[in-house]
């Protein structure tokens with residue numbers, strides 16, 4: 001799916017690529033994207049308003065809008081364009097994600113690709129189509145390197161759905177907690193002085209940082225971290241994880257572990273992050289929404305910025321409450337999404 005993008009490569013190649021890519025996410029580069037984020041999101045919000053007046057209904061399933069909005073933002077950040085080829089690649093990505101991560105797929109099972117040969121062929125075909133679309137985005141701009149295609153794919157996927165889901169679950173939790181919705185709206189008004197959101201205002205959104213942290217604790221967009229044992233690991237007296245074993249680390253389980261967080265573990269309490277970046281978790285590795293160590297998410301600053309810009313614009317324009325048609329059904333399909341949508345009023 002990602003080819004040899006940053007997410008997949010290892011060893012010296014990862015060190016080299018990570019060094020090249022990290023400076024691209026400097027605050028100077030990111031702040032330059034704010035006005036485009038505002039423009040793209042304002043268009044989405046205008047669609048919500050137009051849809052409400054055209055259909056006479058105040059209910060909107062916001063999830064697909066927010067995912068498309070994030071895709072447009074990451075396409076702008078990756079390609080500098082709102083490109084139809086980029087959008088076509090995005091649609092193929094959705095199909096590939098469904099094919100790759102459907103529950104009955106034999107992921108990681110030896111010879112699984114041969115047992116499910118038809119599905120493997122379908123994934124391969126979608127992968128090739130994505131490459132073709134992305135190559136045509138890059139062609140004509142003097143950039144044709146295979147590595148660049150793979151990084152575009154990595155950023156396009158890793159970069160849009162994760163942030164979009166953090167925003168979607170935030171809309172859900174703010175609908176359930178109107179007092180936090182009010183506090184954030186007030187914070188935005190104070191930070192912007194009633195004007196536009198900019199890099200200075202973003203820095204002032206402290207409570208919004210707590211809310212983002214708490215949302216990613218309860219509904220981590222990336223529910224698993226992946227590691228491979230480099231040597232035999234002994235746990236206690238009886239268990240040995242053999243060298244080479246692929247390990248899925250369960251962030252959802254750790255984020256909901258009463259022993260790490262206390263009795264209020266399942267409650268939405270953003271203020272737990274007021275005095276601690278770990279939200280009072282008793283183990284520093286117990287809170288890992290962006291991962292940990294050398295492979296920690298390279299796009300974290302971009303996602304925090306985008307989150308704050310988009311949530312601020314939504315709260316400035318809309319009051320949110322949950323539709324009676326909402327069905328709570330979080331599902332893990334590489335990311336953690338509301339599988340029955342997010343209808344809000």
Ligand code: HEM
Pocket residue numbers: 006007008018074154155158159160162163166216220221222224225226288289290291292293294295296297298299300302303
């Ligand atoms: C709320 C938003 C996001 C969340 C929750 C998230 C979460 C994560 C997690 C858990 C990892 C694995 C870290 C580890 O294994 O220790 C990761 C890696 C990564 N993320 Fe994100 N991410 C987000 C946004 C982004 C964005 C916006 C981009 C890029 C534009 C991005 C690009 C990447 C890349 C390239 C890696 C692989 C880094 C490496 O292996 O060196 N992510 N992310």
